Amino acid sequence: MLVVQKYGGSSVATLERIRHCAARCLATAAQGHRLVVVVSAMAGETNRLIALANALVQPGDAPQASRGPYVAPAKRTPEHERELDQLVATGEGQSAALLAMAIQDAGGRALSLVGAQLGLLTDRSHGRARILGIDAARMQRELDDGAIVVCAGFQGTDDRGDVTTLGRGGSDTSAVALAAALRADVCEILTDVDGVYTTDPRVVPTARKIDRLSFEEMLELAGQGAKVLQIRSVELAMRHGVCLHVRTSFDDRPGTMIVPEEPQMESVQVSGVALERNEGKITLTGVPDVPGVVATIFRIMAELGIVVDMIIQNTGAGGRTDVTFTVPEAELDRAAAALAGQTMGGEVPSLSTDREICKISIVGLGMRTHAGVAAKAFALLAAESINVQMVSTSEIKISVVVHERYGELALRVLHDGFGLGVAP
Numbered sequence: 006m007l008v009v010q011k012y013g014g015s016s017v018a019t020l021e022r023i024r025h026c027a028a029r030c031l032a033t034a035a036q037g038h039r040l041v042v043v044v045s046a047m048a049g050e051t052n053r054l055i056a057l058a059n060a061l062v063q064p065g066d067a068p069q070a071s072r073g074p075y076v077a078p079a080k081r082t083p084e085h086e087r088e089l090d091q092l093v094a095t096g097e098g099q100s101a102a103l104l105a106m107a108i109q110d111a112g113g114r115a116l117s118l119v120g121a122q123l124g125l126l127t128d129r130s131h132g133r134a135r136i137l138g139i140d141a142a143r144m145q146r147e148l149d150d151g152a153i154v155v156c157a158g159f160q161g162t163d164d165r166g167d168v169t170t171l172g173r174g175g176s177d178t179s180a181v182a183l184a185a186a187l188r189a190d191v192c193e194i195l196t197d198v199d200g201v202y203t204t205d206p207r208v209v210p211t212a213r214k215i216d217r218l219s220f221e222e223m224l225e226l227a228g229q230g231a232k233v234l235q236i237r238s239v240e241l242a243m244r245h246g247v248c249l250h251v252r253t254s255f256d257d258r259p260g261t262m263i264v265p266e267e268p269q270m271e272s273v274q275v276s277g278v279a280l281e282r283n284e285g286k287i288t289l290t291g292v293p294d295v296p297g298v299v300a301t302i303f304r305i306m307a308e309l310g311i312v313v314d315m316i317i318q319n320t321g322a323g324g325r326t327d328v329t330f331t332v333p334e335a336e337l338d339r340a341a342a343a344l345a346g347q348t349m350g351g352e353v354p355s356l357s358t359d360r361e362i363c364k365i366s367i368v369g370l371g372m373r374t375h376a377g378v379a380a381k382a383f384a385l386l387a388a389e390s391i392n393v394q395m396v397s398t399s400e401i402k403i404s405v406v407v408h409e410r411y412g413e414l415a416l417r418v419l420h421d422g423f424g425l426g427v428a429p
């Protein structure tokens with residue numbers, strides 16, 4: 006078999022952990038598998054590097070939020086973005102070289118590849134580059150030579166040969182892209198949790214590890230605040246049919262397989278429940294009920310690059326209607342400021358914002374074929390007197406917005422109410 010193993014930051018956080026990963030790599034190779042390893046930077050290193058750059062150009066600025074996107078400093082320029090990628094990519098370079106040394110030290114053959122050596126070609130969008138193609142010739146040669154190839158994750162190079170990075174959490178995407186290019190049999194994502202859970206076990210103690218999950222369900226859960234995998238990596242895996250195995254690097258227990266949909270998966274109504282706390286709500290009241298008004302609102306959001314999540318427009322009454330939508334909480338003020346005072350349909354509607362909301366989503370392939378999932382969800386919430394402010398659905402997902410205060414309660418009630426808290 007050809008195996009791709011990706012080790013996350015906590016799995017390579019110390020030299021002791023790196024030695025442990027080396028032993029695991031050698032054990033995999035000893036089973037007769039060809040092995041490509043993708044590593045993240047040592048835990049905290051990417052944040053440290055970003056904070057250094059920010060402190061340099063903007064002294065006194067608060068350090069980065071741990072998983073957030075880069076906060077653009079006021080002095081950000083294309084030149085700065087180029088150097089920032091050059092800088093942060095070194096984090097993965099360090100762990101790749103250290104892991105290769107550790108494998109060598111334990112008696113194995115390994116070499117590390119970084120930047121242009123990887124053959125991973127991207128566009129020029131620094132900090133959020135898209136992969137355009139992979140030239141795996143070098144990697145193949147080293148594998149044929151019997152080496153374990155240790156790749157620096159999170160990075161590629163553009164057509165000028167400049168280093169680019171794939172966005173926070175991008176090593177997952179590197180691993181899947183390499184697995185697809187090399188036609189690997191499996192892509193193992195080794196991390197500090199033992200798989201994908203039915204919900205966040207820190208909030209709901211009865212949460213269970215899921216054994217098998219479809220790509221579609223994982224996409225919905227990842228997009229709803231389950232932070233196990235970078236969402237792009239799941240999209241890529243689905244497109245190329247790369248089976249993912251999310252498991253802990255701390256022991257040998259199997260984790261969660263994320264695979265193409267299987268017939269028996271539809272027998273489960275709900276496979277997971279997720280809580281997203283970082284949303285904010287904007288309501289425009291008394292909007293004239295004429296064509297073009299919502300188009301104006303969402304054009305303004307699009308121009309600001311703000312991703313709108315849920316949208317509700319009510320049936321008009323007396324020539325007027327209300328529009329409510331949600332955006333990432335960090336963008337709420339910017340969104341509201343851009344809409345305030347704008348003329349829509351000849352008038353300026355009144356605007357209100359609410360950041361004390363959160364979104365709960367229940368996800369399951371079985372919703373396609375089971376009636377009454379929504380009815381049951383609303384009944385469970387009503388029994389706890391939780392008011393539902395907004396609802397949206399897809400074929401395999403129901404999302405509700407509730408007051409922030411009730412988020413964790415709602416999560417627990419839905420999780421346990423759909424029987425996820427007990428062994429199947």
Ligand code: ASP
Nearest residue numbers: 045051159173174175176
């Ligand atoms: N080190 C990078 C980050 O923290 C990429 C990764 O770990 O996947 O976002």
Ligand code: MG
Nearest residue numbers: 013174233235
């Ligand atoms: Mg990660």
